[in-house]
Amino acid sequence: MTKRYQANSRTYDKRRCSKTEVSLTSSAYEPGTIRHIVLFRYRDDLDGNDLQRIEQKFHELQTSRRDGHPYILGIESGAQNSPEGLGQGFHHAYIVSFASQGDRNYYVGEPLITNPALYDPVHHAFKSFIAPYISDQERSVLVFDFHVPAQQ
Incomplete structure (x- = not known):
């Protein structure tokens, strides 16, 4: 008898799901608050409407569901406004x-998770959406994640 795996409201043949990927994407894997910071360097020719559309699409990710339930705790964002001059050309940040x-x-999916049954299809689609807006300059996206220690 073939074992089945339920993900994204669909059933998949467990033989085709990497045990490691199943473990890594379990909500129970390494519990504790994680902050995922994303910085974008946009193309120079974008206008205010483009930037508004990007921000709206990013914030819509918060409505994404995992097994019928929200799994993103929150999304914060803002334009670069530091007076230090160390922004390295990044325009916008999301947490x-x-x-x-x-x-x-x-949420991250590829390249860490390769099986589409085990990653968020909405975020995967967002990656394709955002690509044309990103600067051609090297290193135009920066991602930094960290664990938030529990309050004592």
């Missing part, structure tokens, strides 16, 4: 919060 590393891994 996405998760309740576990498993939820973050489900």
Whole structure:
């Protein structure tokens, strides 16, 4: 008898799901608040409407569901406004919060998770959406994640 795996409201043949990927994307994998910071360097020819559309699409990710339930704790964002002069040309930052590393891994998907049954299809589509807006300059996207220690 073939074992089945339920993900994204669909059933998949467990033989085709890497045990490691199943473990890494479990909501129970490494619980604790994770902050996922994303910085974008946009093309120079974008206008205010483009920037507004990008921000709206990014914030719509918060409505994404995992097994019928929200899994993104929150999304914060803002334009670069530091007076220090160290922004390295990045225009906008997003901070996405998760309740576990498993939820973050489900969100991130590729390249960490290769099986589409085990990552968020909405975020995967967003990656394709955002690509044409990103600067051609090298290193135009920066991602930094960290674990938030529990309050004592």
